Amino acid sequence: MATAPPRGELSAGPTPGAPPVVVDDGTALTAPDPRWHVRVRGLDKRFGDNQVLANVDLDLERGKVNVIIGASGAGKSVLIKHFMCLLRPDRGSIWVDGIDVFALDTRALATFRRKFGLVFQFAALFDSLSVEDNCAFPLREHTKKSRAEIRDIVADRLATLGLAGTQQKFPAELSGGMRKRVGLARALVLEPEILMFDEPTTGLDPLATRNVDEMILSTMERYKVTSVVISHDMASVFRIADRIALLHEKRIQAVGTVDEIRDSTEPYLREFITTSGVAAATARGPGHAGPAVTDGGRP
Amino acid sequence: MTAAPEGEPKVSAGRAIADGLFDVVRPVIQFVDRVGDHVILAVRALAWLPRRPQRIGNYVDALEYIGVGSLGIILLVGLFTGAVIALQAVFAFKPFHLESYAGGTSGKALAVELAPVLTALMLAGRAGSGIATEIGTMRITEQIDALESMAVNPIQFLVLPRLVAGMIMGPVLTLLFFVVSMVGAYIVAVISQGVDQGQFILHVRELVGLRDVLQGLIKAVVFGLLITLIGCYQGYNASGGGRGVGLGTTRAVVIASVMILVSDYLMANVLLRVMATGEGT
Secondary structure (H helix, E strand, O other): OEOOOOOOOEEOOOOOOOOOEEOOOOHHHHOOOOOEEEEEEEEEEEEOOEEEEEEEEEEEEOOOEEEEEOOOOOOHHHHHHHHOOOOOOOEEEEEEOOEEHHHOOHHHHHHHHHHEEEEOOOOOOOOOOOHHHHHHHHHHHHOOOOHHHHHHHHHHHHHHOOOOOOOOOOHHHOOHHHHHHHHHHHHHOOOOOEEEEEOOOOOOOHHHHHHHHHHHHHHHHHHOOEEEEEEOOHHHHHHHOOEEEEEEOOEEEEEEEHHHHHOOOOHHHHHHHHHOOOOHHHOOOOOOOOOOOOOOOOO | OOOOOOOOOOOOHHHHHHHHHHHHHHHHHHHHHHHHHHHHHHHHHHOOOOOOOOOHHHHHHHHHHHHHHHHHHHHHHHHHHHHHHHHHHHHHHHHHOOHHHHHHHHHHHHHHHHHHHHHHHHHHHHHHHHHHHHHHHHHHOOHHHHHHHOOOOHHHHHHHHHHHHHHHHHHHHHHHHHHHHHHHHHHHHHHHOOOOHHHHHHHHHHHOOHHHHHHHHHHHHHHHHHHHHHHHHHHHOOOOHHHHHHHHHHHHHHHHHHHHHHHHHHHHHHHHHHOOOOOOO
């Protein structure tokens, strides 16, 4: 497991029990990296007097499920909204495939955002539109596809997620789990490279939670996307994660594979896992579909 | 003079005076700040007007919501406003045997002031509050964030069509209000109170000119913009869950109502001079 140190330093990190890790100096960030899809450096964000993020460093691995854990209000949602420039930081940079996100102008940003699909905590479906219209919305906005083509794409995504036949329903008629799946279908129609899930299992019962976990894994397998999941549901996290990062006290305090996080001796992390009701030994169940990652540090 | 109790931070006299002065002017600064925010939102929205994509459906929906949706209440209020103004005028002029002027004076008041102002107040209560609630709900349920995440500018998508619809439907509804209110005035004055029909129409034509109606319509364009802008601003900046949306909705109606009356006075001062309608015709 690696702790996130300040930029350009060799650091043992702020917590005991974590090995040292070398952080690059930023020069390699401006080119696409075969391993790291999203690279965050020195991110600060403040809302009024409330400092939410302070000097956040983080790398997200391409084609893997990257989970960001942390307490409620730790700033996880704020962090991922920076990835696609829904929020701008007070300081710091984010590179996605070597693109400096915050240097993009309005037009370039609109194109850039199509790299991402964001599944919101409560789906954020448009109340006034049917399921079909919700899912077709990005296609109508950004493509010149015919109505028939759009209808077929939407039907395909909905069927893939077990929602065939729900096209004419409205969001208010759907259960929480179904809404999240419609939200995912909407995020998938433009075939994004990076899929972000904002607390996808919040408010769901255990079976629905497992279904959402399987949905995330099967989506990653099928569409070959890089997934970013923010969650504090450790049972779910251990089922789906390839890499886990802990956001605590405004910074990324620990990054590693499931095994490394599970075996961590870092006190806050251990407390976080055990008080969530998941014993460390139960981590990574048989349902895990992603390949094991053995190195937890940066390149 | 006694020393500050131990533990309390010492504040210099100059600092205390500066803080006090700042507290006094703080409401003014906040007011200017809010006005500036509204202007920025309007400019950002209207700057999108010539830029693609032009979502005609959004404009049609906004026109339908603000215009067609408000038509019934506007016509009803217009009919009874005209009726009561004419009734008051007839009784006021009766001692001087000038009842036939009831139509002309009512028409003048309705065209220049009552039609645009009452239409705007009705719109603020119905459309302004509805806009604030709808956009505010979209804000707190992250639907606006969803728009942005799908590379759709929410100001172009949500705010611009409503501003344009407000500026179009404001004068349209005001004109309809005026026409219906004159019908109400005619019914009361001529049919109910026995004012001579010819005299009624003659004085209306003498006292109510095209410039009066035009003055009312110019005001209505500004009122339409103010109502939708304030509604959009309150919705777009809503926070704090359902209570926040409710507060935003209330503020949208209250602020719009006040701004309608304030801007009406300011515009009347200018328009009466520019359009020279204060002298009779």
